[in-house]
Amino acid sequence: MDKSFERCLAFIVGKDFGALSAYRIGVLHPERVSAIITLGTPFIQPGPSVVQNHLLPEGFYISRWQEPGRAEADFGRFDVKTVIRNIYILFSRSEIPIAAADQEIMDLIDPATHLPPWFSEEDLSVYASLYEKSGFSFALHVPYRKLKVDRSLIDPKVSAPSLLIVGEKDYSLKMPGVNNYIRTGAMKHLVPDLDVKFIEEGTHFMHEQYPDQVNQLIIAFLGKHGA
Known part of the structure; x- marks a missing residue:
């Protein structure tokens, strides 16, 4: 394997259920991840309880x-x-x-x-x-x-700087516990270096609804972390 590839650091972006994969990579391979950006979905421990x-x-x-x-x-x-x-x-x-x-x-x-x-x-x-x-x-x-397959992780901390972008009108905020988990800062127990940005009129498809706004948030975050 090319030794330069082994040293490669990635910026990972995930939307919805793709966010679960993005965070999982951050947990399992922290040495490979520079930062993580997720749209709409916070970090939730994978396994049978991921959706209540x-x-x-x-x-x-x-x-x-x-x-x-x-x-x-x-x-x-x-x-x-x-x-x-x-x-x-x-x-x-x-x-x-x-x-x-x-x-x-x-x-x-x-x-x-x-x-x-x-x-x-x-x-x-x-x-x-x-x-x-x-x-x-x-x-x-x-x-x-x-979703119900048990992929639980031991001490699932995401150490990489992370950005979560959420639409204020995304229906997923009304799923049990999700809104409080994000807004009270409880998510920071698993993702300590976390920044959360809300898009006021954003829905579940905020990246298509407000592409320029979402792109600017992503670009600013990447610039802050050396991309």
Whole structure:
């Protein structure tokens, strides 16, 4: 192996469930990480308790999508473009997606609902073309159906400087304990060198909704830490 590669330090950026992987790298390989930037998701100890499904109703979207075959049957009622459209509309709201007993997750969207103004029909077509090739199986399996796998770490401290960017209107802030965990500074027990920035009108897709603002926060953080 090239010795220069062994000395290489990385700046890692992760969004949503990708943030869990970014933090995990920071825990397991601190000597390789210069800094970590995550969007929307704080550092949570991986394992069966990563998402508190039992604290939310049965119709909680993650619980539904963890059931083998259920999301596939739900999505299969629609073309791929409609599924992507529904997901963007649903996840752009400030409420946790929860279906009633007689509903599936896709039923939460009125077909007449417009896309968010920052997500164009052209964007939708591009995203849909990718999923038309790949399907949704892998996206459902990882991460949703792998969340309960026990990957607990001993003393999971992230020593690298870290930036967490959160949309104030991201529905995930309403998941049990998440808002307090971020705002009270409890996360700093695991990520001591942490900076948290909030985007006032930001949703779960704040990086697409406010790309310039998110990019400026990232660039400023990278500049501060030598990138």
